[in-house]
Amino acid sequence: MTRLERAAWAPIAEAHRAEVEEELADVVRRRDRGEKHPIDDFLFHYYNLRPSHLAQWHPGVGITLLDAPEYESRPLYRLANAEAEVDLELFLQKRGGTLQTAHRLLAAAAAATPRFGCFGMHEWAMVYRLQPGETRHPYLKLRFPPDELAAIVEEVGCRCSHFDAFRFFTEPAKPLNLLVPTREGQAELDQPGCLHVNMDLYKW
Template sequence: MTAALAPTTVLDAAIWQARRRAHEERVDAWLTPHLARRRRGEKHPVEDFLFTYYSHRPAQLRRWHPGAGVVLRDADPADFGRDYRAGAAGVTLDTEGVRARRAESVAWIRALLSATAGRPAQFGCFGMHEWAMVYRQTRAEVRHNAWPLRLSPERTAVVVEERGVRCSHFDAYRFFTAPARPLNVLTPTRESQHALEQPGCLHANMDLYKWAYKLSPLVPSELVADAFALAREIRTLDMRASPYDLAALGYPPVRVETPEGRAEYATAQRGFAERAAGLRARLLDAVTE
């Protein structure tokens, strides 16, 4: 069982209020255009993904939490939520209570993060998971059918068949078309997620945002925002390397059907894996004894 953390840091009002404002301003730069598009009924296959695929609502992302082990001077616990308590030094998170209530979830996330961090990164998938999601589909069936494919459906299928699919991530695999699933070298399931997830995977590293917000308010909101920022960049590469033609939106393709495109993809993937390793370590520090 993970031990509860005693408060170790006391923040004066000016300091924590400045941190809260900085977080809100950072998040507003992402939220404002998304909410404007939503009001207009517009969809963006890159910029809106993190708000539609994941369950964390915009208002939740914007709300600031200091994380476990922090005391806020001159604060009102009602401003932060039900898990905060007022004490002699100030307001602090009821870390022990949150950990007890979420013990099963925290243990599951901690085990996944630890298992993933302990494996060597693999960089040979070249983004074929996105291609497997449109494999042998008609234009009407394609998920983002408001946008054209870069290649014909026939040529797209040939690329998938020639390259093969090496996806280890269940939440990508579950969106594969039925004809594409037998082409994958693995058959990921939710039950095998801890055994298969590896730190080179774009989707595993994008999901650090999910694990960060699911651990909130045990982790500071700055860490959740850092994970969101990385996931946003990863989604950009994911869609640039996909079979969709998003050049009209300002996303030049990474042509993974070519040797040059595959090299470009793997280089970017390695950079994301290095950055994700630091975020994964920070999340593990927050939920490990």
């Protein structure tokens, strides 16, 4: 077990907080104003993360922070005599299932052969045959009119292998996909050439 004096860990925590808050200042500003933003909405709503959570520095397992009373309010930490450390037993009790799922999916994807032939058609399949105003972000104009977009999807076809992309296909688009990804079969289909599999690294 490594023990860090406050003089050692506090500057690291503060530097992390300052860097994240500077990087996400526009995100927080838009949120406070109630402004929509397609990337912000995706990163902090779809993945259900908060900028304040990302700004919190964590030492990791096996590190004891000395003189750290502020960690008493942090979930999944154990505090005694103002010394804080990750409560690994509690973490595994509460998050063990998620950890096992993440390991299973990531290990399977890393071992799979990458495929790069989907050409991003999953994005168009999510708006296939929708009319203006029916998309997830109706305030954004699509690059093609609906009929032209549909023709592109039909000509190129869909080869989506990731369930969390496929489940957002419009109903008319789902039969156009060569595969029928399911949550149960995710480990068998996820592969490292998939954009969505790589985006999930952010989640895990």
